[in-house]
Amino acid sequence: MEHCTQQLKIAGGNRLFGKVEISGAKNAAVAIIPAALCAAGISVVENVPEIEDVLNYAKVLETLGAKCDFCADGLRIDARNITTTRVSYSNLADMRASYYLMGVLLGRFGQAEIPLPGGCKIGQRPIDLHIKGFEALGATVVIGHGVVKLTAEKLVGAQIYLDVASVGATINIMLAAIFAEGTTTIENAAKEPHIVDCANFLNMCGASVKGAGTDVIRITGSSAFKGSNYTIIPDQIEAGTYMIAAAITGGDVTVSSVIPKHMESLSAKLQEMGCTLEIDDDSIRVIAQRGALNPVNIKTMFYPGFPTDLQPQMTTLLSVCNGTSYVTESIFDNRYLYADQLSRLGVKMKIDGRLAVVDGPAHLTGTEVVATDLRAGASLVIAALAAEGVTKINNVKFIDRGYEKLEEKLAALGANIMRVNLDKIQQPAVAEKIAN
Numbered sequence: 081m082e083h084c085t086q087q088l089k090i091a092g093g094n095r096l097f098g099k100v101e102i103s104g105a106k107n108a109a110v111a112i113i114p115a116a117l118c119a120a121g122i123s124v125v126e127n128v129p130e131i132e133d134v135l136n137y138a139k140v141l142e143t144l145g146a147k148c149d150f151c152a153d154g155l156r157i158d159a160r161n162i163t164t165t166r167v168s169y170s171n172l173a174d175m176r177a178s179y180y181l182m183g184v185l186l187g188r189f190g191q192a193e194i195p196l197p198g199g200c201k202i203g204q205r206p207i208d209l210h211i212k213g214f215e216a217l218g219a220t221v222v223i224g225h226g227v228v229k230l231t232a233e234k235l236v237g238a239q240i241y242l243d244v245a246s247v248g249a250t251i252n253i254m255l256a257a258i259f260a261e262g263t264t265t266i267e268n269a270a271k272e273p274h275i276v277d278c279a280n281f282l283n284m285c286g287a288s289v290k291g292a293g294t295d296v297i298r299i300t301g302s303s304a305f306k307g308s309n310y311t312i313i314p315d316q317i318e319a320g321t322y323m324i325a326a327a328i329t330g331g332d333v334t335v336s337s338v339i340p341k342h343m344e345s346l347s348a349k350l351q352e353m354g355c356t357l358e359i360d361d362d363s364i365r366v367i368a369q370r371g372a373l374n375p376v377n378i379k380t381m382f383y384p385g386f387p388t389d390l391q392p393q394m395t396t397l398l399s400v401c402n403g404t405s406y407v408t409e410s411i412f413d414n415r416y417l418y419a420d421q422l423s424r425l426g427v428k429m430k431i432d433g434r435l436a437v438v439d440g441p442a443h444l445t446g447t448e449v450v451a452t453d454l455r456a457g458a459s460l461v462i463a464a465l466a467a468e469g470v471t472k473i474n475n476v477k478f479i480d481r482g483y484e485k486l487e488e489k490l491a492a493l494g495a496n497i498m499r500v501n502l503d504k505i506q507q508p509a510v511a512e513k514i515a516n
Contacts, residue, residue: 087505088473088487090464091448095370096331097495101127101486102319102338104312108274110177111251112281112312113137116157117146118258119182121287121307126154128312129484132477133177140167140178144185159307166193167208177424179228179248183255186219186230188274189414193229209246216240217260231275237262237301245270245382250297251278260286269297272383273342277313284308316342318483320390321345321458323366325490328357328397328466335361335492345386350396352376357460370466375403375440380411392418398438398464399427407436418456421449425463425471446471451478458483465495480494 096160104127113134115124120240128134128150129443138155145163149156178197185297194515197207207228211221216239220234235259242249254275259262265471270273270294279292285308288300294306319338327335340359350366353373358365375398380388388411396402398405399422409415416431423429424447428439446469451457457479464471473479477501479486487497 083300085501086476086478087500088461088464088479089498090446090461090467090471090473090501092164092351092444092467092469094465094473094494094496096326096329096333096465096493096495097338099334100322100489100493101336102314102322103127105129105274105315106131106317106482107135107177107247107272107315108277109134110137111180111274112183112310113155113157114140114177114180115255115285117141117144117159117162117181117277118188118255118287118306119305119307120160120162121305122149122156123307124309126155126309126311126338127382128155128244129315131484132480134481137177140181143167143312153309162189165189165191167195170190171173173223178253180252180255182210182214182228182230185291185326186232186487187210187256187259189234191229191231193227194458195443196226198221207248208288209242209244209249210252211232211243213240213249213266214256217253217256219256219283222237227390233276235260235301236360237266237299241267242269244268245295247275247382248274250275254279254282254289254292254297254299257283257299258282258289258301258305260395262298264299264301266293266297266299269295270382271295273316273339281308281310284310285431302315313340314338317387317389317409317455319343319364319402320346320387321393321462321483322489323350323364324390324393324397325465326352326366327344327368327373327463328462330368331493332365332367338362338364340364345384346390346394349376349378351385352378353397371402373397373401375401375405375438377406379408382411388412388415388453391415392455395429395438396422396427396459396462399429399440399442399463400444401440405440405442405453407438409434409436417452418459421452421456421460422463423462424449425467426461433511437458443468445469448474451475452474454478454482461486461490480513
């Protein structure tokens with residue numbers, strides 16, 4: 081991907097129609113790629129999405145001494161010759177999932193030095209539960225000058241209760257615990273699909289992780305791991321984004337290569353709104369009539385509840401429903417930063433702490449807006465698809481962190497969308513083309 085100032089330009093009003101294939105899951109990829117360091121061997125991770133977070137993670141692994149190559153089958157990771165367990169801040173400043181290096185490097189090498197994680201500014205996401213888990217396993221953790229230093233002569237299995245069902249802490253403790261002597265039990269573990277995916281990968285490498293996908297995970301430690309070939313699950317959030325885009329444009333879209341069970345919380349809400357869904361073994365068809373959607377209430381929760389990563393997109397859809405909807409954000413405390421940008425497009429919503437009151441139907445009109453984080457960027461794209469006129473979306477780098485070939489996929493469904501490199505002189509000609 082080009083590293084220049086880019087903008088998405090969308091001329092709204094087109095009904096989306098057709099079929100879109102969903103890429104591999106971002107959240108699974110950014111856990112499984114560092115997990116490949118558990119073995120002094122070669123792993124091939126298939127169905128890896130070509131997104132910024134994946135490309136950046138591959139570069140980080142190379143700074144540690146791994147060799148990462150994108151091949152026809154996916155991402156090939158050779159972790160036989162790791163030369164350092166220290167990661168610099170410049171490599172991970174924008175990546176929340178960088179913290180997974182703590183668990184796997186601590187487990188394999190007994191030490192790690194990782195910058196405090198970055199990522200989207202959507203609220204407090206402390207790593208205290210990660211630290212609690214590492215210390216329970218016998219590690220010493222010191223935080224200072226923006227860096228987390230972990231050391232352990234030996235890790236020993238322990239019973240760990242998570243005060244909150246944290247996805248990151250569940251995976252990170254799991255990555256360290258596969259190296260611990262004896263058995264580790266994680267209680268009140270998170271149950272998201274990408275946790276199961278990471279556990280399955282570790283098991284193929286020779287680990288013994290049982291119970292992933294439930295609230296109790298049991299891990300029997302080992303010291304013998306091998307590289308493995310593994311195919312990542314489809315991206316639940318990408319699939320949901322296209323389902324919502326279909327609904328807001330009154331479209332008829334089939335999202336394929338999905339796991340329908342992962343989409344149940346969203347599917348139920350879309351049906352409640354008045355959309356017709358045809359659900360097959362690995363696809364979901366969404367048929368909607370513009371102007372005929374009912375208001376619904378949503379509350380984000382840990383899986384299998386409604387995902388917080390679909391909240392901004394869903395809030396945008398609620399803005400065109402015929403009545404008032406209520407959105408409760410129970411995961412992050414600052415997820416409504418996008419509200420001001422949506423209001424520029426005509427969305428009517430009021431924020432009171434974790435509650436958003438969304439009044440519809442709004443008349444959406446195109447203007448210039450700025451993506452404040454990954455999923456906020458997706459919500460602006462969805463609003464622009466339904467808006468009258470042209471919308472210009474800046475800070476495209478956030479969207480690129482989690483969506484593979486977004487404009488190509490939307491264009492194939494009939495959207496009038498174009499990516500513009502603002503550094504290039506021919507920008508005015510491009511702007512004229514999309515306006516026409």
